[in-house]
Amino acid sequence: MARRKKIYEGKAKILYEGPEPGTLVQYFKDDATAFNAEKKATIEGKGVLNNRLSEHFMTGLNTIGVPTHFIKRLNMREQLIRSVEIIPLEVIVRNVAAGSISKRMGIEEGTPLPRPIVEFSYKDDALGDPLVPEEYIIAFGWASQQDLDDIVALALRVNDFMSGIMFGINIKLVDFKIEIGRVFDGDFQRLIVADEISPDSCRLWDMKTGEKLDKDVFRRDLGDLADAYTEVANRLGLMPKNIGSGSGPKLVN
Numbered sequence: 001m002a003r004r005k006k007i008y009e010g011k012a013k014i015l016y017e018g019p020e021p022g023t024l025v026q027y028f029k030d031d032a033t034a035f036n037a038e039k040k041a042t043i044e045g046k047g048v049l050n051n052r053l054s055e056h057f058m059t060g061l062n063t064i065g066v067p068t069h070f071i072k073r074l075n076m077r078e079q080l081i082r083s084v085e086i087i088p089l090e091v092i093v094r095n096v097a098a099g100s101i102s103k104r105m106g107i108e109e110g111t112p113l114p115r116p117i118v119e120f121s122y123k124d125d126a127l128g129d130p131l132v133p134e135e136y137i138i139a140f141g142w143a144s145q146q147d148l149d150d151i152v153a154l155a156l157r158v159n160d161f162m163s164g165i166m167f168g169i170n171i172k173l174v175d176f177k178i179e180i181g182r183v184f185d186g187d188f189q190r191l192i193v194a195d196e197i198s199p200d201s202c203r204l205w206d207m208k209t210g211e212k213l214d215k216d217v218f219r220r221d222l223g224d225l226a227d228a229y230t231e232v233a234n235r236l237g238l239m240p241k242n243i244g245s246g247s248g249p250k251l252v253n
């Protein structure tokens with residue numbers, strides 16, 4: 001049977017043409033990559049989990065007035081999204097030192113930061129997504145100063161929302177990455193949250209035990225990634241049981 005036209009294939013997702021102009025279908029693969037795709041694996045059920053988790057977070061954000069690209073989930077692996085012009089930046093918000101900031105600044109992982117830090121990496125695999133200052137972003141025309149102010153405001157709202165959700169299920173939101181897209185309404189442009197919000201792009205630590213429930217489980221070989229994501233989904237009340245193992249994915253609304 002003819003498949004919809006593929007628009008773009010990334011490491012963890014595929015974008016297909018949507019049913020209406022201005023829409024796309026976002027398909028979540030089971031592929032996991034780390035260290036700029038040097039480490040690769042297929043994790044059965046990961047795509048289903050991330051589709052459901054990203055739906056949950058994006059729906060919540062839409063509800064509280066933080067605009068996102070999410071329209072609706074279509075099936076286990078696909079969601080309908082608004083087509084946006086992606087700003088080529090990874091917008092990272094950190095509450096606690098971990099990963100690259102710990103390495104770069106010599107801050108022990110787990111050290112709370114004095115305030116949330118928003119930083120930007122330029123999305124370019126060949127360059128290894130280098131950290132860039134606002135000066136570069138404006139000089140190279142990726143975003144204006146006004147855009148950047150709006151992006152920081154959006155990122156901090158996402159941080160407060162996600163921190164609160166995670167606090168409610170005994171998880172600390174250590175850091176996360178979002179991507180921002182432009183949509184055009186006539187002569188006006190708006191910035192909205194795009195891509196995905198899932199344990200692939202967050203650091204999530206159990207508040208009591210410190211257990212990692214995010215992609216670091218894969219990056220650092222700490223156990224079964226689908227089990228970790230299932231734990232997050234379970235705590236949120238989204239899944240009846242582990243869909244990452246056994247007889248294959250099952251989903252309950």
Ligand code: UDP
Binds near residue numbers: 090098101200215
């Ligand atoms: N992150 C991401 N995609 C990237 C780089 C980072 O989703 O290409 C997320 C990562 O999962 C973490 C946060 O952004 O939640 C901060 O990542 P960091 O800069 O510490 O990079 P890493 O340690 O992953 O190299």
